[in-house]
Amino acid sequence: MAMEHRSSTFEFVTAEKVLSVLSYKLLIDAVERGLGLFSKSKSSSGQDANRSSVDQPVRTTVAVPNKGFLGCMPVYIEADELLVTKLVTFFPKNENVPTHNAVVAVFHANTGVPRAFLDGDTITTRRTAAASVVATKHLANGKPTVLAILGSGTQAASHYEAFCETFSSLKQVRVWNHKPERAKEFANKDERRHNCVACESVEDAVRGADVIVTVTSSSSPVLMAQWVKPGAHINGVGACRPEWAEIDPNLMRSAVVYVDSREGALQESGDVLLSKAEVYAEIGEVVNGTKTAHTDKTTVFKSLGMAVEDAVAAKIVLDELGL
Ligand SMILES: NC(=O)C1=CN([C@@H]2O[C@H](COP(=O)(O)OP(=O)(O)OC[C@H]3O[C@@H](n4cnc5c(N)ncnc54)[C@H](O)[C@@H]3O)[C@@H](O)[C@H]2O)C=CC1
Numbered sequence: 482m483a484m485e486h487r488s489s490t491f492e493f494v495t496a497e498k499v500l501s502v503l504s505y506k507l508l509i510d511a512v513e514r515g516l517g518l519f520s521k522s523k524s525s526s527g528q529d530a531n532r533s534s535v536d537q538p539v540r541t542t543v544a545v546p547n548k549g550f551l552g553c554m555p556v557y558i559e560a561d562e563l564l565v566t567k568l569v570t571f572f573p574k575n576e577n578v579p580t581h582n583a584v585v586a587v588f589h590a591n592t593g594v595p596r597a598f599l600d601g602d603t604i605t606t607r608r609t610a611a612a613s614v615v616a617t618k619h620l621a622n623g624k625p626t627v628l629a630i631l632g633s634g635t636q637a638a639s640h641y642e643a644f645c646e647t648f649s650s651l652k653q654v655r656v657w658n659h660k661p662e663r664a665k666e667f668a669n670k671d672e673r674r675h676n677c678v679a680c681e682s683v684e685d686a687v688r689g690a691d692v693i694v695t696v697t698s699s700s701s702p703v704l705m706a707q708w709v710k711p712g713a714h715i716n717g718v719g720a721c722r723p724e725w726a727e728i729d730p731n732l733m734r735s736a737v738v739y740v741d742s743r744e745g746a747l748q749e750s751g752d753v754l755l756s757k758a759e760v761y762a763e764i765g766e767v768v769n770g771t772k773t774a775h776t777d778k779t780t781v782f783k784s785l786g787m788a789v790e791d792a793v794a795a796k797i798v799l800d801e802l803g804l
């Protein structure tokens with residue numbers, strides 16, 4: 482039998498199309514379920530009727546010296562028959578092009594034939610904020626009224642949007658950037674950011690805040706323990722390499738630390754490795770009810786990003802577009 486030429490049988494889904502259907506409403510529920518499936522896959526036996534099977538190795542990376550890295554993030558989610566990999570680059574010194582660039586490839590799980598390629602920047606941007614929202618829903622101490630965002634780039638914007646959409650209790654969002662004019666630009670971007678104020682210092686931004694999001698490209702701590710209100714919840718989203726940190730090691734050691742993947746954190750997170758903080762749980766274990774949400778204590782969700790989040794986001798896009 483002659484081999485069929487298949488190169489034109491899969492779709493490319495553009496950023497515009499991804500954004501048109503990937504709402505936070507759908508995404509937050511899907512990411513929450515994905516985080517739960519991921520954590521369940523390692524703790525349940527094959528006999529368990531609720532067993533889930535998610536095969537997601539820690540991402541592999543290759544470095545481009547002094548510039549950045551390329552990460553490869555594959556996953557298979559048996560329950561959804563999703564076979565997906567994201568390829569993502571992070572070049573923190575990029576000035577006029579985005580620092581993160583990505584593509585998400587989806588394959589047919591029964592044949593391995595490519596099904597679709599999706600713009601991965603938009604997926605990364607939104608699913609990361611969705612994961613922080615999930616952690617905050619579980620770990621925040623009551624309804625948050627003050628949110629502090631450290632950093633004012635792509636993730637700062639998606640976190641602002643996702644948090645304001647989810648937490649109607651928010652009265653004020655404070656933003657800080659190491660270049661103060663960038664924080665002002667962020668706060669004044671348009672009238673929808675009426676609740677947003679630019680702060681001159683990290684301390685001004687985080688003092689008294691109920692929830693803090695760190696989304697910088699810094700490789701050394703910007704958030705110090707003495708400024709954080711006891712009982713606050715922190716989403717540590719940056720510092721994805723073992724030698725980088727965004728959070729004061731004293732804060733890491735004194736807080737209850739949750740991660741997306743324990744295995745990933747112990748290989749990739751400088752915030753965890755350099756501080757030698759104890760990892761209490763994966764956030765998926767809290768979602769599954771197998772670990773406690775210590776809402777009365779200061780909590781850190783150390784997010785590194787997982788393929789399972791990309792895969793559930795890609796599923797929403799393909800389902801919504803009927804592809
Ligand atoms: N956990 C996850 O799933 C993901 C994490 N990330 C991480 O989140 C962070 C932010 O990503 P994006 O917003 O996409 O990047 P971006 O490049 O759009 O923004 C980075 C921000 O960090 C600031 N910054 C740069 N150097 C700094 C320094 N030395 N000190 C303080 N601030 C500094 C920049 O001014 C900018 O506001 C990065 O560390 C990135 O790798 C990104 C995607 C997914």
Ligand SMILES: O=C([O-])C1=[NH+]CCC1
Pocket residue numbers: 569571581605721785786787
């Ligand atoms: O999960 C992800 O895509 C990334 N985490 C850190 C850089 C990109």
